[in-house]
Amino acid sequence: MADMTKPVPQLNADNRPFWEGCREHRLKIPKCSSCGYLRWPPAFLCPKCLSAENEWINACGTGRVYTYAVYHIAPYPAFKESLPYVVAMVTLEEGPRMMTNIIDCDPAGIYCEMPVEVSWDDITEEISIPRFRPLQ
Amino acid sequence: MHAVGALESGLCRYVLISYGQSARSGNSMMRMLYHMTRNDDAVYGHFGAAGGYALAARRAMHEFGTGPETWKQIAVGQRAWANRNPRAIMADQELTEESYMASKYMIEPFRLFDNCLMNDGGRAVILTSVERARDLRHPVVSIMGLGQHNPSSDLATADFLAGPTGAKRAGEAAFAMAGISRNDIDACQIYDCFTYTVEITLQDYGFFGPGEGKDWFSGGTIAPGGRMPVNTSGGQLSEAYYMGLTPLSEAVMQLMGRCGKRQLGPETSTKSPGIILCSDNGGILQAHACYILRRI
């Protein structure tokens, strides 16, 4: 609880290919081999057709802000230095909505449906986090 | 709902529903909220219920034009009820629209007074059959209708983050079981983890159309003396947070006539209540229960 480091991805069987893709700066999304549905968050079974088969496709890295929240308090102490920071859900060009941050932008200038693109944050040699910035 | 099943099937004669917490003196609530988002979402600093509801509320601002002009009326209206409730944590603290607007942002778009309280305490209700309840010393309050709907388990897969939430179908089911319409409701006790939760719940129950809440709430609609009293104990925003038991216990107490200075009726220039609508809510607006109670 008094954790002073920012949370890092916890790899598991569902999300491992995603975070391994991030390391190579690729935004990978599982696509159902049976019905074509893009599963997000990554899951073992397709929520549409219950197939367990999937392949990973590369998303193009652009999308639009679906919604966002501006943090003026830091529930995680480690985020105090980042205040104010913006958590957002971005609808990717391909359809899925993912949690992320909006960066390189005054929070007051953000709006729903704003076009954004991925920006890679290499926090260690092993871990890269996909954040989004206004489309340039 | 489980309690009704246990009573109806004869498994037991009385059911106690209780909730207790030490959110202020201990860290149980923070721990619960912390674990709620301790997955990949935490990597981005997304936290707990407040973060999720803030995302939902922001989308609602975009889709149907709600915002602080609506929410301040909810916060102020409920506080006026708390000021009549000696048990309310905010009993002695008044709130005006100006002080609401001047309060600082927490997780924007929510200001301080959009958030529910974090407190120690507990609350309980006892359910039994109407037949047995008639032998007890208080007036009998019975359940007219129940409904539940849980449209999604995750924010990312919620198709309608700005509504309709689970309240829509849960409300329809409860009204159908009760055999009444909204016009028969005398007051509402709505789960109010955030001001916006009250707006979207009443909107999904059909009290007003998307975005019409600003007008519907104006002029003290939900406050003492208003035409549709809501959260008459002060609610979770201004009395105390006991999960779904804050609204449920207040509905029962009001129908029994045990509410003193905040009692619905002549005491507060409102209609004496015969039927009260309640809600409970879980996840980020993705789990919902509606129940309609009446005095018999």
Ligand SMILES: [Zn+2]
């Ligand atoms: Zn499928």
